[in-house]
Amino acid sequence: MSPIDVLAVGAHPDDAEIGMGGTLAKLADQGYRTALICLTKAELSSNGTVEERQKEAANAAKVLGAERMQLAFPDRQLSVYRPDCIAALVKVVREYRPKIVFAPNKEDRHPDHGHCSEIVKEAVFSAGIRRYLPESGTAAYRPTALYYYQINGVIKPDFVVDISGYVEQKRKALSCYKSQFNKNEQSAATPLNTGYLQAVEGRERLLGNEAGVTYAEGFLSDRPLLMSNLIGE
Template sequence: METVKADILAFGAHADDIEIGMGGTAAKYAAAGKKVIFCDLTKAELSSNGTVASRLAEAKEAASLLGVYERVGLDLPDRGLFLTEEAIRAVAEMIRRYRPTVIFAPYEKDRHPDHGACSRIVQEAFFSAGIRKYQTPGHEGAHKASRLYFYMINGFHHPDFCIDISNFMDRKKQSLRAYESQFEIGAHSVATPLTNGYIEAVEARDRLMGKEVGRTFAEGFLTNVPLVLEQDLIGDLE
């Protein structure tokens, strides 16, 4: 199998999770020429609205709007995400296939159990993928990404760092609106938390995050380990 080297590999439990949490960041780095890969762990087959087919089409459009290089999916069960060896190996396989510099996953504290489960699975796979003797189905060599960061979906948490997305907020909202089945009430849909001003709530959160760091819009992230500054506190070291 041809090796694909990704700069960013972002995991979500369902299509639209990544867009909600870090769509602006994905668009910003893609626009800068970085290779961004999205991986959805499930097909969201139990979603209250839409179908698997419509969700896949919406996910493809959303990724295209953000400039994502490739979007892939695993076939893990919706509402059946648990910390199993099968799930860990499947995610570790993706990490070894795309060999990312940085990995993103949902923050573990979230009202939706699948988001927390996705976070735990990715954390385990992040470690296991770097073990040479750990076996994955495709038999790719071990790969240790440099960092694992966590984005917020439903929650509002104090971030460890923020990324300025002021110039990419409109593109993020466009990607969310691509999920018409999820965020709009249609003739055959039912009301859910997503159909009641959810995109506006995400925009408000990103605006508040931006205000915290002196920007118009920002996305907040968390990390399990301290960040290392690559420049001096008062400017570049030259």
């Protein structure tokens, strides 16, 4: 398999699209090879079927110019299958050798997002250990950086990415998830179909305003970010 530049990991289809859809679209437009991977198929979601969600996820990835991979660990049981999840992600990281990996922010109202965050952090670290899973046949490799995107709520980010020119593309990608964000007579009321997308866009408008742009997505980093050019000339 040829290497990718960016790997965005989510617990469910739509996680990364919510948190960093604009950034993924921007990176793809800049010529970087990007990929999404989901740990579960979100089979316990209140609305939509697994089959519908898979089609929606494939369409959303296409809109963002990203490749897509799907694992099939049981929804709401990531903590139970934690060692297996870590091992599976280690194999993906070693095989595709992404420069940067993104995971959900650990501090999130949905427990799966927090579990996913911890699993990704361990996998990124373990992927660089030569004696971890030597039987996998893949050489040890550790990405340059691991960053965290926000799904629910508002955080004070360590850095933001200007997505002003890509917000429409993000809207289009999220609109693919009709089973999750559109409410009809058959669907159950959830946080996702009661003004959720408007709240996400409002958050990005706020972050953009604080950074001096129209829209921005915020990210966290475990390590200090090195500024190579303070003047910016």
